[in-house]
Amino acid sequence: MGAILLALGLAVLAWALVIGDLMHQHRPALHWYVVGYPVTACRVVFTWRRVAVLNDLAVSRLPARTLIGHLLVKGDPVRPVAPRMSFPSATRLGLAVTVRLHAGQTPATYLKAADALTHAWKVHAVRVTSPERGLVLLTATASDPLQRPGLATAPPELLSALIGVMETGGAWVLNLRLVPHWLIVGATRSGKSTLLARLIAELAPQPVALVGVDCKGGMELGLFTGRLSALATSRREAVAVLAALVIDMQDRMSACRSAGVRSVWELPDKLRPVPVVVIVDEIAELYLSDGTREGKAEAEQCSTLLLRLAQLGAALGIHLVVAGQRVGSDLGPGVTALRAQLAGRICHRVNDPGTAEMVLGDLNKDAVTVAQAITAQEPGTAVCTGPDGGWNRARSHLTTTAEAVATARKHAATTPELPALTRAMTALEGDDE
Incomplete structure (x- = not known):
């Protein structure tokens, strides 16, 4: 038995x-x-x-004593x-x-x-x-949920992109209506480019204008040209595009002032201008100068124009998503001023501890430590801030370049045309001829 x-x-x-x-x-x-x-x-x-x-x-603490019990004597253990x-x-x-x-x-x-x-x-x-x-x-x-992240879901919303999954198990959503401007930092092969591809794929079906600034000759954002309302592939073109956006922003100010409202979101649907998302890849290329007078002037112009868009664009439907490997003060005071205006922060694996400090140090010291611990074996993993001022570890869904390009081409016919940008790019082409 x-x-x-x-x-x-x-x-x-x-x-x-x-x-x-x-x-x-x-x-x-x-x-x-x-x-x-x-x-x-x-x-x-x-x-x-x-x-x-x-x-x-x-x-x-000293042990409790009673009147009947033995007296407290010197040397009693705590x-x-x-x-x-x-x-x-x-x-x-x-x-x-x-x-x-x-x-x-x-x-x-x-x-x-x-x-x-x-x-x-x-x-x-x-x-x-x-x-x-x-x-x-x-x-x-109990275990790292980002090792095998499930496909999170989120309701579709204008200017909102489902990026991936957070360590809490919830959806990682980048909502430009809640946090209008974002800074994305990461070393090579950390997942930064994949995240940008995911963002473009999520925004492509929406009625928004996407503007690219890629001074590496358009190697990254040039793949999505069909869905971009404009693409600057050099700093000279970047100055023209950003200046045109500032002009467009001033027109939006006038429309709001005439209607007696404080933002474009208070305008009637028929009068509301199309939202614009400006995606800047490798911000350092806009700030580094070759030492020539012309190069210095272009860098200063880019710095001023980006700062104006960041300071005034949120209420006018113009949003910045700035990406780069580094955003240190060595690029100039303009970068520091711009960084202060980009409330949303995403930090992938970085090459040096100082970069994580620059991105997250003014928000939370614990987030800096967590970001510095991201290894090369965790592509796509990042520390991101939330609209409530907190932070989370998160991982973007893997969106291949081919998938993002296919999505951009599918919605290329819906690309909005911005007259100010069209005029700026036409003027540039005329100067080149």
């Missing part, structure tokens, strides 16, 4: 392992709720006191008291616990202990936030 029960137990165990493995491969969320969460929750509860003591999260923690609650990708801070404690101490918590709980990462004074929320992610 004992042998039969043993064999039956082994069979049940083997069956559970098989089912668990299948769930892990095909239904990772279900596997987490059934198998992963109970084990990890127990680990969090049973290791909390020890982890708190080792990482200076506990407070030392007792470390761990902060009070809620029972771990399951989330879709991990778990979360709320910790009540001891008097005098700050969330900074928990930020320093995040790595220790990650290793002690055997999870992918632990994020530390403070939802209200006196409380800290520890959110643990």
